[in-house]
Amino acid sequence: MQRERVQELIEQINQASSGAGRPIQLMEVCGTHTVNLFRSGVKSLLPAQIRLISGPGCPVCVTSQGYIDTACALATRSDVTICTYGDMVRVPGGNSSLEHRRSQGARVRVVYSARDAVAHAQANPDQKVVFLAVGFETTTPATAVAVKEAEAKKLDNFFVLSGHKLVIPAMATLLSAGEVVLDGFLCPGHVSIIIGAQAYEPIATEFHKPCVIAGFEPEQLFRGILHLVRQVNDGHSKVENVYSVAVTEPGNTQAQALIEDVFETTPVVWRAMGTIDRSGLQLKGKYQKYDALTHFKMEWGPDVEPPGCRCGDVIQGKLEPNKCGLFGNTCTPQYPIGPCMVSSEGTCAAWYKYGGYSHRVSDVTDPI
Amino acid sequence: MCLAVPGQIVEIKSTTDASGVGSVALVDFQGSRIEVNLAMTPQAQQGNWVLVHAGFALNVLNEEEAKETWEYLKMAGLDFDSGESDSA
Numbered sequence: 001m002q003r004e005r006v007q008e009l010i011e012q013i014n015q016a017s018s019g020a021g022r023p024i025q026l027m028e029v030c031g032t033h034t035v036n037l038f039r040s041g042v043k044s045l046l047p048a049q050i051r052l053i054s055g056p057g058c059p060v061c062v063t064s065q066g067y068i069d070t071a072c073a074l075a076t077r078s079d080v081t082i083c084t085y086g087d088m089v090r091v092p093g094g095n096s097s098l099e100h101r102r103s104q105g106a107r108v109r110v111v112y113s114a115r116d117a118v119a120h121a122q123a124n125p126d127q128k129v130v131f132l133a134v135g136f137e138t139t140t141p142a143t144a145v146a147v148k149e150a151e152a153k154k155l156d157n158f159f160v161l162s163g164h165k166l167v168i169p170a171m172a173t174l175l176s177a178g179e180v181v182l183d184g185f186l187c188p189g190h191v192s193i194i195i196g197a198q199a200y201e202p203i204a205t206e207f208h209k210p211c212v213i214a215g216f217e218p219e220q221l222f223r224g225i226l227h228l229v230r231q232v233n234d235g236h237s238k239v240e241n242v243y244s245v246a247v248t249e250p251g252n253t254q255a256q257a258l259i260e261d262v263f264e265t266t267p268v269v270w271r272a273m274g275t276i277d278r279s280g281l282q283l284k285g286k287y288q289k290y291d292a293l294t295h296f297k298m299e300w301g302p303d304v305e306p307p308g309c310r311c312g313d314v315i316q317g318k319l320e321p322n323k324c325g326l327f328g329n330t331c332t333p334q335y336p337i338g339p340c341m342v343s344s345e346g347t348c349a350a351w352y353k354y355g356g357y358s359h360r361v362s363d364v365t366d367p368i
Numbered sequence: 369m370c371l372a373v374p375g376q377i378v379e380i381k382s383t384t385d386a387s388g389v390g391s392v393a394l395v396d397f398q399g400s401r402i403e404v405n406l407a408m409t410p411q412a413q414q415g416n417w418v419l420v421h422a423g424f425a426l427n428v429l430n431e432e433e434a435k436e437t438w439e440y441l442k443m444a445g446l447d448f449d450s451g452e453s454d455s456a
Contacts (some may be wrong), residue, residue, distance in 0.1 A: 002440075112422060115405065141424065142422050149389075190371070218440075245429065252409075258408070
């Protein structure tokens with residue numbers, strides 16, 4: 001059934017895009033979209049005039065080198081246990097990674113949920129447990145609940161190293177910089193469940209870019225792309241939601257209230273994008289005793305990319321992965337240099353895995 | 369990282385969890401059962417389908433949508449049996 005609907009959508013996209021009379025460049029800002037566009041074959045079934053580029057949608061990839069280095073520094077302390085989502089473990093920092101630190105004896109635990117980190121802190125009162133809180137709005141409420149749980153349990157050995165970020169300010173920054181020509185955004189499904197369709201209004205009205213929220217299944221992705229192409233053709237720039245079974249106009253207000261209670265916005269460094277005002281989240285004053293930076297009297301390290309690594313350009317859509325000199329040569333999923341090759345949702349990892357780029361970069365041809 | 373998976377609430381285990389901000393439910397994912405926090409979905413009831421990310425229900429889904437999502441996850445090799453699902 002879905003196969004028939006998808007076939008029909010592809011035909012409609014072909015028709016709509018041929019009417020555009022020029023290439024249409026769309027950006028997805030969600031790592032899960034990036035992977036599914038490749039994995040499900042959607043990218044390969046689109047007409048040549050539709051170009052999909054990946055934006056800053058992979059939370060691990062946009063996390064600054066300074067954050068990784070701070071996490072590695074904390075991991076070397078004998079009194080600290082790091083609890084982290086799995087994707088962060090192999091990201092190389094300036095001179096180490098959490099995986100490397102673990103091989104040297106550091107306590108680095110992979111957790112499924114922020115609440116697992118709280119449970120670990122409760123069960124191990126002699127250790128200081130630092131939870132690496134990265135991720136966009138989908139993941140932030142979980143950290144908020146973890147902090148509230150630590151407070152309810154009166155734990156004094158649970159801390160959060162907050163690297164949480166907001167999607168909309170990054171989209172606005174990309175558009176303001178004007179270095180990447182974009183016709184519209186394919187907006188993330190699960191982030192949008194939290195922030196709601198209305199959150200994209202400034203992008204549509206102030207920057208005049210169409211925004212279409214889509215889920216992750218092929219039918220959703222094709223439908224989202226079709227709506228974007230039609231808006232481009234019609235000269236519209238509005239917010240559309242083709243994932244209305246999950247995403248509402250106001251979003252999940254309970255989740256928003258949790259974020260609002262525990263966090264406040266702060267300027268934060270995005271990898272290679274510099275500091276973006278009000279794009280990060282830090283713990284509010286009443287929860288500051290859970291802030292790892294405050295407790296351990298630390299500051300973020302500098303954001304310096306590994307030599308030759310172009311992840312910063314890749315996450316801003318300025319460079320396709322196979323144009324990076326390291327791609328497929330010295331940088332592979334097995335021996336990654338930058339985060340975009342480490343994370344399963346990283347653009348480079350997706351190109352390497354699904355794009356057929358297992359050869360040397362010089363042998364690679366542009367697939368689009 | 370933001371991938372979420374639908375599951376069905378088998379049982380509401382406690383009305384308030386340790387955080388004081390959400391109840392805890394036992395949720396079935398095609399036979400695997402894990403505890404899920406309902407802080408973001410206080411309206412969820414036993415038998416409801418919820419979309420779960422990192423141990424938290426993001427919203428309540430209708431059954432048809434939930435099952436369709438599972439069909440896709442299986443097709444794409446992202447279900448629990450494939451061994452390819454990420455931790456978060």
